[in-house]
Amino acid sequence: MINPEVQVSQALKSIARNEHIKSYIQKSNELYPLLLQAAQRFVTGEHKKDGIVTAKELISRGYFISLEYIGENTTDLEECRKAKNEFLNLIEEMGSLSMKQTISLDLSHIGLAVNSETAYIQLLEMAKKANLYGITLMISMEESSKTSDILDIYKKTTEQYPNVGVTIQAHLYRSYNDIQELIHYPGKIRVVKGAYQEPVDIAMSRSKELNNRYLKLVQQLIEADHSVSIATHDEMLIQEMEHRQYLNQPHVEMEMLYGVRPDLLRNLKRKEYNCKVYLTYGKEWYLYLCHRIAEYPENLYSVVTDIINPSLAERSKSY
DSSP states (O other): OOOHHHHHHHHHHHHTTOHHHHHHHHHOTTHHHHHHHHHTTTOOOSSHHHHHHHHHHHHHTTOEEEEEEOOOOOOOHHHHHHHHHHHHHHHHHHHHTTOOOEEEEOGGGTTTTTOHHHHHHHHHHHHHHHHHTTOEEEEOOOOGGGHHHHHHHHHHHHTTOTTEEEEEETTBTTHHHHHHHHTTSOSOEEEEOOOSOOOTTTBOOSSHHHHHHHHHHHHHHHHTTOOEEEEOOOHHHHHHHHHTTOTTSTTEEEEEETTSSHHHHHHHHHTTOOEEEEEEESTTHHHHHHHHHHHOTTHHHHHHHHHHOHHHHHHHTOO
């Protein structure tokens, strides 16, 4: 019998990319404002200014931030260019405010869904401008079918711009070997467990084995004295890494999603560890909301609560 949580997760990942459902929600005068209200626990807003305002507030409290303009799997070339231009504008604004922080992106948002060369050329343009302002670009990881292309683009880009990092998914069996190679490149490596549904022959499920694999990947990076972002909300994992004194290292940071366990990140910051909040903005919040619930189905309770009582969502984001 399939676990109900697994069924919910699979269903949400499916509808997240269903254009018919998304279009229906966006045109609904009833559903759209309700779901947007719920999404605001995890998304700063629909516009760049929303992300910037929240980023400035968190920076003033001593956090590092990573800001993303939401979007992925964009197949129209003109839309890819628009997304790239939005990122360039974001880099320009953060640079003008002396925000030497991180901007995250999916390569499929800026051209990978069209072809890898388009994504590479557009990423180079962004990396060049970001480098001028001391801003880091962090490439997110996507479905395993894109992993090789993403890593190839990353490696080529860092030959010119060391201010570009990449994300590795612990649940993929290939990741151990990937990191062995990536430690010879200058960019920061963000380690996540991995949220995509993958075949069992290439990825492991959420388990003790996966936690051990995650620890092993982080250990590889620590021992190589490589810059790493530990991106997890798993309290047991964090306690183990704290016990191993990984979090004391100057080239290590803890990264968590905006609106998810701010209490936990706040406590880590009080211990003077490097702490980063991953922020998002954009009109594709529907996709992002589905992913947040799919990754952690208990978030569905928060969504329902936020729709009924929006004030609780604001109190829950106390950093």
